Amino acid sequence: EAGVVQSPRYKIIEKKQPVAFWCNPISGHNTLYWYRQNLGQGPELLIRYENEEAVDDSQLPKDRFSAERLKGVDSTLKIQPAELGDSAVYLCASSTRTAYEQYFGPGTRLTVT
């Protein structure tokens, strides 16, 4: 069974530029999560989807971050414009609706210069 797929794995951009991350969850997983992990810290939830619906986006900085999950499968997280403080690893995870366990992708390491 294929795991959670994320791309790109690494991204370096200048501040004020836009950037997008893509996630393909495990087949059949209805719930999708985006986390941000700063260096030396644990991941923090940005947004959670149940199918196409964003059911928890309370931690998403909505002035510059946006996300979508069309057709309830793949998801894209966008930052526009990026700031120096956005440098972090962005992790995607998925789970079945009722399962306890979340499965994580390898993450995208973003560096904003």
Next chain:
Amino acid sequence: KQEVTQIPAALSVPEGENLVLNCSFTDSAIYNLQWFRQDPGKGLTSLLLIQSSQREQTSGRLNASLDKSSGRSTLYIAASQPGDSATYLCAVKAAGNKLTFGGGTRVLVKP
């Protein structure tokens, strides 16, 4: 607001020694607690999941205990090996299917 703390932030032990990693959380109203391993540049791999009704969970050389009333969990790794070097994260799940993570303990096992 749930807060999860892991102490120490880093740990170095000689090969063969047992590892003891600590995790504490402030709100005991949790569904479960999960221990993860994270290798450099990689995502998180789930090691053990303890339901709120359980006291411990074991998998091979790994044993995790949970004391919900005191807000503590401990991960024991027996007879450590250099391949155990990684960052270990604990996370608690509460209402809304939300995981709250600790900052992790970075472990180095020296050959």
